[in-house]
Amino acid sequence: xxVVSQHPSWVICKSGTSVKIxxxxxxxxxxxxxxxxxxPKQSLMxxxxxxxxxxxxxxxxxxxxxxxxxxASLTLSTLTVxxxxxxxxxxxxxxxxxxxxxxxxxxxxxxxxxxxxx
Amino acid sequence: xxxxxxxDIHITVSEGASLELRCNYSYGATPYLFWxxxxxxxxxxxxxxxxxxxxxxxxxxxxEAEFKRSQSSFNLRKPSxxxxxxxxYFCAVVPxxxxxxxxxxxxxxxxxxx
Numbered sequence: 001x002x003v004v005s006q007h008p009s010w011v012i013c014k015s016g017t018s019v020k021i022x023x024x025x026x027x028x029x030x031x032x033x034x035x036x037x038x039x040p041k042q043s044l045m046x047x048x049x050x051x052x053x054x055x056x057x058x059x060x061x062x063x064x065x066x067x068x069x070x071x072a073s074l075t076l077s078t079l080t081v082x083x084x085x086x087x088x089x090x091x092x093x094x095x096x097x098x099x100x101x102x103x104x105x106x107x108x109x110x111x112x113x114x115x116x117x118x
Numbered sequence: 119x120x121x122x123x124x125x126d127i128h129i130t131v132s133e134g135a136s137l138e139l140r141c142n143y144s145y146g147a148t149p150y151l152f153w154x155x156x157x158x159x160x161x162x163x164x165x166x167x168x169x170x171x172x173x174x175x176x177x178x179x180x181x182e183a184e185f186k187r188s189q190s191s192f193n194l195r196k197p198s199x200x201x202x203x204x205x206x207y208f209c210a211v212v213p214x215x216x217x218x219x220x221x222x223x224x225x226x227x228x229x230x231x232x
Contacts, residue, residue: 006161034219043208043222044162093161097218104150104169105218111161 001027004096006110013084014118021079021113023094029074030096034107035067038091050077074098084117091115120145122211124223131199132231139194139226141209150212151192152220153183157205165207168192179203204230 003026013019023033032051036044048064050056050071058064066088068080077096081088091114095107102108121144131137143149150169154162166177173185183194192209209223 041227043224044220046219049217049219091159095220104167105212106150106152106164106167107220109154109162112159114159 002101002108003027004030004094004108004110006092006094006113008113009111010114010116012116012118015085016083019081019084019115021081021092021094021115023077023079023096023110025075025096025098025108028096028098028101028108030077030098031074032097033071033077034095034097035069035077035079036093036095038093038112040091044093047079081115084115086117089115089117120149120211120213120221122209122221122223124207124209124226126226127224128227128229130229130231133201134198137194137196137199137203137228139207139209139228141192141194141223143190143192143209143211143221145190145211145213147214148185148187149214151183151185152210152212153177153181153192153194154208154210155179155203155205156208156225162208165194199228199230201230201232204228 005024007022035047047062048056048058056069071077093112094110097107123142152167153165165181166175168175207226210220
């Protein structure tokens with residue numbers, strides 16, 4: 001149980017285009033989803049927290065107009081990188097937390113999406 | 119401020135040797151504690167977690183961790199390392215009040231010599 005998927009697992013796009021990454025909780029309802037960014041050989045950096053049906057809460061320094069987050073249902077959150085530039089290239093990881101399954105506020109992590117912007 | 123420290127950025131051990139990865143946290147109470155492993159290009163896999171009770175926690179892949187309240191530590195151990203254990207290891211804590219967000223350590227990269 002507690003499986004989180006991400007799609008796509010990797011994506012290459014041209015500078016200036018937008019890219020959407022999906023995060024799904026497959027076997028539980030995720031009341032809260034998180035989006036992280038990870039640079040090579042570094043730890044995870046929390047970008048934003050989203051609750052189903054509410055606007056996402058962004059961490060300081062994260063451009064909300066650049067990284068659009070939607071959490072439209074209890075099993076799906078999307079991250080859209082708008083007008084992507086090479087500096088947005090990174091590994092993006094989502095996680096989900098939900099109700100009784102998240103004892104100790106445990107988050108369940110997706111496998112990550114590698115974004116490369118040319 | 120709440121923080122997590124993994125003092126060792128890199129650790130190299132020989133296959134079959136024992137391993138201990140250190141994790142110290144700064145928080146006023148006992149938080150929820152987690153250890154994750156990440157292979158290159160992959161997501162995080164949970165090794166073990168501590169919420170309360172027995173301070174010695176058993177996890178997957180032969181790992182264990184011991185919570186020491188007096189030292190604010192949650193060190194990860196394995197008695198005999200396998201080559202497949204080479205990866206990045208992250209300690210994470212979750213405060214028991216407030217936003218309940220994960221606070222990650224900076225990670226320890228483990229290299230295993232054949």
